Structures are given as structure tokens and as C-alpha cells.
């Protein structure tokens with residue numbers, strides 16, 4: 001009995017143990033299933049990227065959501081303090097196109113704090129890469145370079161390998177080192193607007209400012225995010241910036257474009273001087289002080305450093321040869337122009353600032369109050385393009401001046417192409433139309449003849465420039481004639497006489513005289529090509545007998561043997577007969593005055609009897625009445641025009 005009873009007790013205890021084990025196994029199974037399902041879900045549908053390893057509270061002033069429709073902005077009035085948001089409350093911006101967001105797909109990233117030893121590194125090092133935030137991209141291979149170029153317009157893969165702190169080779173004139181600057185210079189806010197900029201180029205810009213600008217002159221670096229879509233520019237960037245002393249980040253909830261984005265930054269800036277800087281620049285040591293010095297001496301001076309060039313493919317640094325200045329042509333396109341003749345006259349030129357009819361948008365320094373009183377950037381200008389020309393004309397016409405300062409150098413990444421498409425093909429023309437109608441008075445006709453697309457847009461719609469004209473009146477700005485004669489007398493003013501200007505149409509070939517692009521600004525052989533109708537083939541036979549070509553009118557029809565070429569126009573009057581042509585309306589002949597030969601068009605693979613003209617082009621021949629020697633000046637825009 002007892003034995004049995006004892007046996008039963010043992011068996012019962014065993015049963016309990018089994019049940020317990022079974023229960024435990026069931027619970028474990030259920031739990032693991034639960035976890036697995038959770039993981040599956042998180043793989044299928046990645047949420048926002050997980051928090052970085054080191055969670056550092058974000059100072060409330062770091063993130064600002066700005067609704068830029070604030071009317072105060074347009075008037076350049078200081079804004080009331082804007083509401084701050086925590087990181088999690090950031091407006092979510094859905095990606096519009098099917099751009100793959102690697103960050104979100106992988107769902108993991110890591111923040112590494114910048115190292116203490118982050119100093120001078122000349123050559124690219126791999127170790128340096130780890131100092132910045134690294135996205136863990138698997139399979140990041142050679143052919144990514146192509147993708148990177150497509151995505152950013154430059155070789156971002158090469159850029160990634162270069163230190164965020166690289167120091168550029170010295171390019172300043174030795175005399176710059178002896179320059180003395182006053183002790184009490186105004187402080188600068190460097191405003192850097194960006195839209196989907198690559199991580200490496202954006203952060204190299206920021207670090208290069210921090211590494212080169214003396215602390216006492218740098219109020220802050222103000223990053224303005226113009227509605228970027230790419231993941232690395234969101235939380236990751238906020239985190240990174242929160243560790244940088246003297247760097248603030250604000251974000252716009254609306255795509256602003258360069259001008260409005262800079263205006264927004266200006267409204268939030270604390271420094272006395274604004275330095276607008278593109279988001280892919282590298283500064284030379286000592287770049288800031290000479291700019292501040294010139295502003296301090298005269299608050300209406302607007303300044304640019306010498307803009308050196310970073311090669312988009314190799315990231316090689318190319319110094320720009322001094323002296324240069326900024327100019328624009330009659331199509332309202334900006335470029336830097338080399339002016340070696342200045343240096344020959346005056347050896348002291350090497351360190352002296354040079355007045356400049358215009359400044360590029362890469363880096364511009366301007367007194368904050370002067371900028372605001374001048375009306376900031378034109379808020380009617382869209383996205384990107386020609387805003388630097390508008391600002392230039394306005395600065396000069398309304399009481400300011402512009403200079404390039406040779407002891408200040410900043411390198412700018414010259415992109416291969418713009419990484420984003422204009423939503424509207426005509427956007428650039430619309431910006432230029434605003435300039436023409438606001439600032440150019442009757443001279444605007446010259447622009448419309450050289451940009452016929454702008455002309456046709458203007459015929460069907462008018463820009464609303466009411467506010468800008470009011471501003472122009474209230475500032476008492478001078479007219480464009482004053483600008484042309486006083487500031488930019490070197491710009492040729494076309495005469496555009498009826499029947500003596502326009503596309504040079506060849507009756508015999510049914511095409512137009514053309515200057516193939518890519519032959520350079522110093523001239524080259526002329527050719528014939530289908531008539532473009534865009535104004536790009538516009539030329540002007542003036543009263544001097546010169547046939548002026550191109551949007552600058554700085555190249556003239558000339559002859560090299562029997563070949564007709566373009567060459568820099570003569571600067572002396574009267575014009576040498578080599579450059580003189582006579583148009584005989586009745587026969588359509590264009591006669592070269594020096595040789596008394598006629599202009600003849602030869603198409604590529606043209607008639608055999610025309611010797612020595614393989615490839616076609618324009619030639620001087622004995623005058624005949626052959627249709628190849630018959631020409632019309634086709635004016636695409638009526639002389640009375642817009």
C-alpha cells in the first residue's frame with residue numbers, strides 16, 4: 001500500500017514537472033513566434049530609421065520649421081521668433097519620384113562623433129571616412145561612381161574619399177600675407193542653402209568655414225535646408241550639426257529656390273555681415289578677413305573672393321588666374337572674365353580689389369542691413385538662375401558697388417550638370433524676363449532679340465513686377481543707361497538696325513551662319529547650320545561695318561586666308577578694313593572690304609568645284625551672283641519688339 005502510495009506520489013510529481021516543462025516550452029514558442037512576426041513586419045515595412053547609438057538631446061533652437069509664406073519675408077523685415085519643433089515633429093516630406101532611399105531601406109545607420117584629431121589631411125584617407133556619419137552601404141562599388149555623377153552632377157564617390165578637413169594648396173599672392181586688417185571687424189553669418197546636396201560636399205563646406213574663419217569674426221554658420229528629400233539630410237544631419245559649435249540648421253517646408261532661401265537665411269542671421277555660400281565650396285585660409293575689411297570700410301560694398309574651381313570628376317583643385325571679374329552678356333548669362341591687361345598696367349593689382357559689373361552666386365559678402373534695405377533677393381525669381389545678375393544690377397544702380405577681392409579665395413565645385421530638373425523649361429527665361437522688364441529700360445529689346453524664347457513668353461504673359469518697380473523708385477535707382485556707361489562700358493551695345501541684324505540666312509544653302517560652340521571665346525572657324533530660331537545665331541552689322549557675333553558682341557567676322565572666322569573685335573577706331581563688311585541689299589552680297597571678296601556658304605560635303613572646303617563653312621570667294629553668295633538678315637523679333 002505504502003509502496004503503491006509512494007509510487008503514485010512520485011508519478012504525480014513527475015507529471016507536474018512534465019506539465020511545467022510543456023507549459024514553458026509553449027510559452028517560449030509563442031513568444032518567439034511573436035518576436036519573429038514583429039521582426040518580419042519591421043523588415044517588410046521599415047519605419048523611420050532607428051535612433052543613433054548615442055542619443056543626445058537636441059537643443060530646441062536647432063530645428064526650426066519655417067513657413068516661408070510669411071509675408072514679412074518678402075519685405076525683408078526681421079521675423080518674429082519662429083516656433084521650434086522637436087525632431088519627431090518634423091514635417092514629413094514624402095519622396096515625390098521613385099527615388100530609392102537607401103537609408104530607409106536598410107533601416108540602420110550609425111553616428112560617430114567627429115574625432116579630435118580632425119585636422120589637416122592633404123590627401124584622401126580612408127580612415128577619415130569613419131569620422132563622419134557613414135551610411136552603411138553594402139556593395140558600394142566602382143560603378144557607383146556613374147550613379148553618383150548622375151545623382152549629384154559630380155563624382156560623389158571620389159568626394160567621399162577626401163577628408164572633410166582637407167586643406168587646399170596655397171594660391172594667394174605672397175603679398176597677401178603681409179596685409180593688415182583692422183582689429184574690430186564686423187562678424188559674419190555664413191548662410192549656406194542646400195537642396196539634396198551630397199553629405200561629403202555639404203559637410204566639407206561647413207568644416208572648411210569652421211576651420212578657416214577666425215572665431216572672433218564668425219558669428220555662426222547658418223544651414224538652410226531648402227526642402228531636401230534625401231534621408232541623410234534629415235535626422236542624421238540634425239544630429240551631426242548638434243555637435244558642431246556655432247552651426248545652426250533651419251528647414252523650409254516649401255521649396256524656395258536660391259534667392260528666397262538666402263533671403264530666409266538672412267532674416268534669421270545674427271551677424272552684421274552676410275556671406276552667402278553655395279553648399280559645395282572649400283575656403284582658403286584667410287578668406288574671410290579681407291572681405292570683412294572691405295565691408296567695414298564701406299557698408300555698400302558687395303564682395304566676392306576669387307572663385308577657384310574644384311573639378312567635378314577628380315575633385316582636383318584648380319586655382320583661378322587673377323585678375324578676373326564678373327560680367328554678363330545680352331542673353332543675361334553670367335561668367336567670370338579674365339582681364340590680364342589690367343595686371344600689365346599696374347603690378348600692384350596683385351592684391352588690390354577690382355570693381356566688377358556683376359558677381360557670381362557662389363560666394364557673396366554683403367552688409368546685412370544694406371541687403372535688407374536693398375530688397376533682399378527678388379522673391380519673384382523662381383528656383384535657380386539669373387538671380388545673381390538681378391542682384392548685381394540692383395546693387396550698382398541703387399547706390400552700392402561690387403568687387404572681387406584677390407586675397408580672399410574660395411574654391412567652388414563646378415558641376416557637370418544640375419542634379420535636379422527644372423519643373424518648367426522656361427523658368428530661367430521667366431527670371432530673365434523679370435530682370436529685363438524691371439531694370440533694362442529700352443535696352444531690354446537687345447536681350448529679347450538674343451533670347452527669342454523669352455520674347456515669345458513675354459508676348460503671352462507679363463511678369464508681376466509691381467513691387468520691384470516700387471522698390472526701384474523708392475530707392476531712387478539709376479537707369480540702365482547709367483549702368484552701361486559707368487559700370488560696364490566694356491559691354492558692346494548692339495545697334496540691331498533693321499535688315500542689318502538678325503540670323504544671317506544663306507539663300508543658296510537654306511541654312512544660317514553659325515559658330516559651333518566649344519570653339520572657345522577667342523574665336524574660330526565659322527560654319528553653316530540649320531537656323532536655330534532661338535537667337536543664338538544673332539549677329540549685328542553695325543555702322544562701323546563690323547559684323548558683331550554672339551551675346552557679348554565681342555567677336556567679329558574676320559578672314560584667315562579664304563576661311564571666314566570669328567576673332568576678338570578691334571578695340572580701336574576707325575575699324576581696320578580687315579573687319580569691315582558691306583551688305584549690298586539688292587544682290588544679297590556681303591563684301592569683305594579689305595579683299596573685296598564675297599562671303600560664300602559651303603555646306604558640309606558641298607560641291608566639288610569649290611576647292612579646299614571640306615567640312616563646309618564660310619569662305620571668301622570672287623563675287624558672283626550664285627545663290628551661295630546671297631544673304632538675308634532675318635530679324636526674328638520685330639524691331640519695335642517688346
Ligand SMILES: *[C@@H]1O[C@H](CO)[C@@H](O)[C@H](O)[C@H]1NC(C)=O
Nearest residue numbers: 309310311312316317318414
Ligand atoms: C583643372 O586642371 C586640370 C589640369 O590643368 C584640367 O585637366 C582640368 O580640366 C581642370 N578642371 C577644371 C574644372 O577646370
Ligand SMILES: *[C@@H]1O[C@H](CO)[C@@H](O)[C@H](O)[C@H]1NC(C)=O
Nearest residue numbers: 074462463464465466467468
Ligand atoms: C502683383 O503683385 C502685387 C503684390 O506684390 C499684388 O498686390 C497685385 O495684385 C499683383 N498683380 C497682379 C495683376 O497679379
